[in-house]
Amino acid sequence: MIKKPLNNLTGIVLNISPYGEDSAIVVLGTTNGLLNFVSKHLYKMKNAIKPLSNIGTLVNIDFQPIDETMNIATSANTILDVTSLYSSLASSSFLFFLAQLSVLLFSEGDYYPLNDVEYLLNSLKNDADPLSVSLLLIGSFYKSLGLVQNVNSCVRCKRTQNIVTFDLKSGGFICADCLDNQSMVKDKEELYVFKFVFSEINSINVNRKVPRYSGMKLLKELTQYLLEYYDLKKCESLELFMNSLI
Ligand SMILES: [Zn+2]
Structure with a gap:
């Protein structure tokens, strides 16, 4: 047929x-x-x-x-209609970051998370924090591309206690017992933001505001990991977006 x-x-x-x-x-x-x-x-x-x-x-x-x-x-x-987002530097920079990263990462036949993107743009129009929204977007892209990160338990032993770091290559949280390099330990704030990135996109989470320093650090790290994973050129709009947040 x-x-x-x-x-x-x-x-x-x-x-x-x-x-x-x-x-x-x-x-x-x-x-x-x-x-x-x-x-x-x-x-x-x-x-x-x-x-x-x-x-x-x-x-x-x-x-x-x-x-x-x-x-x-x-x-x-x-x-x-997203024209109202063009009137702020941060939200217009976010639009260009979203657009450029999408074109770099997805192609025809891939599942593109349009519903998540629509939800996030709507929340941005309702004054959600651009940095927090961008982190939820990155989380959605990871999930859509099959790069799931475990933010509930240690990826190695599955225990939920004493989480001290995360490792993107390993796929998520790592506890103190499974840690193989002390220098990898991250502070609580960064662990909190990492968990936030992979949280559900809903009305509660889109209205959270992540701590700025850890949020910016993770936005950069998570985006760069995606680009390296797919062997892509750098995403210029990430720099522009990050500068707009300072
Ligand atoms: Zn462990």
Whole structure:
């Protein structure tokens, strides 16, 4: 049986690259992974696909598939308007970090955590702390990519007492008995933030505010681990986002 081609999807605008005179190729993050859409005359004043012209906007899109990798956008409606986030340096920098990291890490066919992303953008619009939101995003990306970290017990002996550090390669918390290098010991605040990163994305957690120093340290460490794990180039927008938080 021939599979009927998809022609309507929900996604978030992650990348816009110029194409031809006034058109663009827009990358959307969808639950079917990242998909490309030729967006004709995107920059014209009146346009049925105008919502595709802002990074971070959640859209519902009608389209026609051209081939395996490309589609043509025919119309788009805004589901979540993020223009208010552009008025603050921290939240606009977060949008670009979210978009760039998504494009680096996910490709077509991967599961992209669109629901988590939508939830986090909504909470940011309601004044949640950008740093804490970015950490929950990183946690969601780790889970979606299958890089689960154990934040409930020691990854080596499964005991829950005397957790003194975590190790990303080992997959989570490590207790004092299983520690093989004293210099790895981390302070309580950092262990708390690590657990927060992998906590559930819900109304309680999105309104928490992590301690700044440990939060920034972990944001950098967790993002760099992802980039190294997938052998990716550095993510410039991480620096911009971190500078916007100082
Ligand atoms: Zn242990």
